Amino acid sequence: SLAAAGGLMLAACGGSAATSGGAGGSSYTLALIVGVKGDPFYITMQKGAEAKARELGVTLLVDGPSQWSATLQTPIVNAYVARKVDAIIIAPCDKQAMIAPLQQASNAGIKVITVDTYIGDGDYVHGPVTFPLSYIGSDNVQGGKIAGEALIKAIGGHGKVYIQNTVPGTSTTDQREQGCKEAIDATHGAVTLVGVDFNGDSAAKAAEQTTAILQRVPDLAGIFGTNIYGSEGAAQAVKNAHKQGQVKIANFDAPEQAIVDLKNNVVDIVIAQKPADMGSIGVQYAVDALKGNMGAIQKRVPTGYVIITRDNVDTPEAQAAIYKS
Numbered sequence: 201s202l203a204a205a206g207g208l209m210l211a212a213c214g215g216s217a218a219t220s221g222g223a224g225g226s227s228y229t230l231a232l233i234v235g236v237k238g239d240p241f242y243i244t245m246q247k248g249a250e251a252k253a254r255e256l257g258v259t260l261l262v263d264g265p266s267q268w269s270a271t272l273q274t275p276i277v278n279a280y281v282a283r284k285v286d287a288i289i290i291a292p293c294d295k296q297a298m299i300a301p302l303q304q305a306s307n308a309g310i311k312v313i314t315v316d317t318y319i320g321d322g323d324y325v326h327g328p329v330t331f332p333l334s335y336i337g338s339d340n341v342q343g344g345k346i347a348g349e350a351l352i353k354a355i356g357g358h359g360k361v362y363i364q365n366t367v368p369g370t371s372t373t374d375q376r377e378q379g380c381k382e383a384i385d386a387t388h389g390a391v392t393l394v395g396v397d398f399n400g401d402s403a404a405k406a407a408e409q410t411t412a413i414l415q416r417v418p419d420l421a422g423i424f425g426t427n428i429y430g431s432e433g434a435a436q437a438v439k440n441a442h443k444q445g446q447v448k449i450a451n452f453d454a455p456e457q458a459i460v461d462l463k464n465n466v467v468d469i470v471i472a473q474k475p476a477d478m479g480s481i482g483v484q485y486a487v488d489a490l491k492g493n494m495g496a497i498q499k500r501v502p503t504g505y506v507i508i509t510r511d512n513v514d515t516p517e518a519q520a521a522i523y524k525s
């Protein structure tokens with residue numbers, strides 16, 4: 201397939217995608233497989249992973265599918281298994297479909313760590329899938345709840361809301377939807393959910409779907425965008441309809457555009473994750489595991505959030521949380 205060819209090409213001309221370790225030059229080769237290429241969240245994760253790889257003197261290869269798709273991500277995993285890397289640090293695109301290819305990697309003796317998203321139910325101690333060494337990422341039910349509660353507050357505690365989601369089966373965004381629904385349920389009917397759409401991780405599709413909802417539900421009060429693309433598309437549609445300020449938006453993730461929209465009153469809350477920490481801890485854990493230092497590894501590492509509003513957007517903490525692109 202195209203993705204396999206792309207993966208092999210990247211591997212073959214490794215130079216651009218590989219960060220080679222400095223001092224001492226270890227023999228370890230790690231692979232970071234992101235959820236989708238070009239996403240500022242994963243670009244920021246990659247920078248964190250590369251910095252840690254340099255510090256520890258290991259080689260890091262980086263690749264990912266061109267679209268959010270387990271079908272496109274699977275041959276990338278297979279290519280790294282064939283290449284016999286020492287560890288795979290991956291944001292799996294689907295919590296079920298990525299189990300088998302990663303199980304094969306693990307069976308081949310490759311250390312597997314998941315970052316951002318998980319496989320199975322994310323509980324690698326008691327859950328159905330236990331071979332990954334750790335799941336490093338946000339608490340996404342909590343994140344969805346924070347978004348939902350902020351949205352409910354922004355709309356004055358009552359009214360109609362809509363969720364712009366990405367691809368079902370993705371652990372992160374499934375859990376954000378769940379957390380937001382819990383916040384809505386806690387209003388006991390004061391806030392109602394008029395719909396959830398899945399945009400396939402495309403901002404253009406998200407804008408199209410949101411435009412249709414704005415027409416169908418003229419008194420829509422608020423929108424929760426569950427990631428960069430859902431939020432970006434929702435904001436674009438609201439701007440196109442000249443409804444900024446009237447329709448409130450809770451924006452998951454913190455690319456530059458979200459900060460612009462926050463400052464222009466198009467969105468009211470920006471929930472920044474810590475992708476660089478996910479990448480950095482992922483690399484640290486892979487090296488710990490390869491050195492047999494299992495005591496250093498926790499099976500679950502929640503990385504936390506920085507909540508950005510107009511009140512704190514110019515603080516150093518908020519500015520540092522904005523994703524790189």
Ligand code: T6T
Pocket residue numbers: 235239241242316317370372373426427428429452453473
């Ligand atoms: O929200 C992040 C990530 O946590 C999610 O799994 C996929 O989408 C993003 O990369 C943002 O686009």
